[in-house]
Amino acid sequence: MRRSIISRKVPDAWSGLLAASLALAFVARAAQAKDGTGSSLEDYLKRVGYLPIELKRSEHDELLAQGVLAGKKRLFLVDTGWGRTALNEAAARRLKSLGELGVTLEDSFWGKLSDPTIVLMDKLMLGRAQFLNQPARVMNLRMDFISVEFDGVLGPDFFFRNYCLIDCAGRRLYVRSSKPSDDATSAIATTLRRSGFTDVPMGLKYGVTVDAKVNDESVKLLVDTGSVFSVLDSALAKRIGLTAVKHDEAAVGSLMPKEWSARVVGVGKIGAHKMWVTKLKTLQVGSLQSTNVHLGVVDLTSWHLAEAGGESEEVQGVLGREMLRALGALIDYHSHKLWLRPKD
Structure with missing residues (x-):
């Protein structure tokens, strides 16, 4: 399996995306508290x-x-x-x-x-x-x-x-x-x-994974609470023609707007690597489909994922904790299921 992805420094534009994701997760938690399902879930699980x-x-x-x-x-x-x-x-x-x-x-x-x-x-x-x-x-x-x-x-x-x-x-x-x-x-x-x-059934062949669709392309995503961001492998992004999201305005002294990007850091020898941002038309996990989703793109082979010919070859992305929170995810290790309940 892999070591965790953790962000080092997030530029302002990507920080806005992260803030929006965290705000969505906060709304989900607030809604749980308001309708009582948050506390009742804990009470129920304690009873069983x-x-x-x-x-x-x-x-x-x-x-x-x-x-x-x-x-x-x-x-x-x-x-x-x-x-x-x-x-x-x-x-x-x-x-x-x-x-x-x-x-x-x-x-x-x-x-x-x-x-x-x-x-x-x-x-x-x-x-x-x-x-x-x-x-x-x-x-x-x-x-x-x-x-x-x-x-x-x-x-x-x-x-x-x-x-x-x-x-x-x-x-x-x-x-x-x-x-x-x-x-x-x-x-x-x-x-x-x-x-x-x-x-959503979880696969156990390499880590804990779920089947998903990225713009109708079938992929396996690693369920990863250790990753700040949800990301796709750069080779997959190239193959299906994903492009980078750019700033609305060019930097001073330039005519070309820059890509939204950040650095992600792994434990030990993995080091720091550039991540750029793309916008998906659709992302489907199980029966749940979202539109206009922003994800990071990075070379996941640095984390020993998506390695051609290796055990991790089919794992071409990571479902990180900001999206897991927004989807209201429960990761069930006994039943091998990812339970999702996003809030509107």
């Missing part, structure tokens, strides 16, 4: 065995879970586009590795783990939820040009292992101590549909 963990927004608009690990307060990035759950060196310092313990671990997600460098989070507290013996790799979580607020990253292995539901608009991570029964799973799905949600 889920425990809510409140998520905070960082300076860079990331979703963070505050917890306690080895007796110290730690912040964890909630990143559905990440690979394996990870800790920085400082957060892992007091933890034992599989090599130090002289054991192998039988994990419900990864299977048998024998890598001696993997550490065990023997007791992790997130809100009122306690997690035992959660494996993590240790890595340098630095980013060029950006101060990193979090001490670790919760990735899809954590979400699958703990039957998680992520409420992108309501900023809640829901967890369970045991697998829901088939009857409970069916009842939850029925309740969500009656509440106005529509479900």
Whole structure:
């Protein structure tokens, strides 16, 4: 899987687009509070065995879970586009590795783990939820040009292992101590549909993906709460003839208006890369279709996506958290569904 995309510096024009997206997400949250569906969703999920963990927004608009690990307060990035759950060196310092313990671990997600460098989070507290013996790799979580607020990253292995539901608009991570029964799973799905949600199946071949259509072109999009923006791969954009959105006026001393663009930054060696902005006639995810949608365009091979001949070849875009919020998305790791309920 890939490492997260996070914006470094957003120019004024793109900042306006981001503000509009965030405003749409805010309207959705306000509408939930007004009609009671926001609180009733949490109440309902608590009744059927889920425990809510409140998520905070960082300076860079990331979703963070505050917890306690080895007796110290730690912040964890909630990143559905990440690979394996990870800790920085400082957060892992007091933890034992599989090599130090002289054991192998039988994990419900990864299977048998024998890598001696993997550490065990023997007791992790997130809100009122306690997690035992959660494996993590240790890595340098630095980013060029950006101060990193979090001490670790919760990735899809954590979400699958703990039957998680992520409420992108309501900023809640829901967890369970045991697998829901088939009857409970069916009842939850029925309740969500009656509440106005529509479900989109999630593929699991490479990360967590959904089928979408970009101007009637079929694509797979990575569902990625770690990405600020929703983006398409530059090779796809070229193939289907997407063009860059330009400023209304040219800069001083120039006759040609500049493209709307920004820089996006990945963790570690990924570095910073230029992203330009395009406008789609239509974007369809599941049965939901939007018109005149602005998305970023970047070379996703730098994040090991859309690599010709590789496992990630078919993943040609990213559904980032600004759009996930606007769509009222619930990411359901047990049922392998993306539930959407956008507000008008």
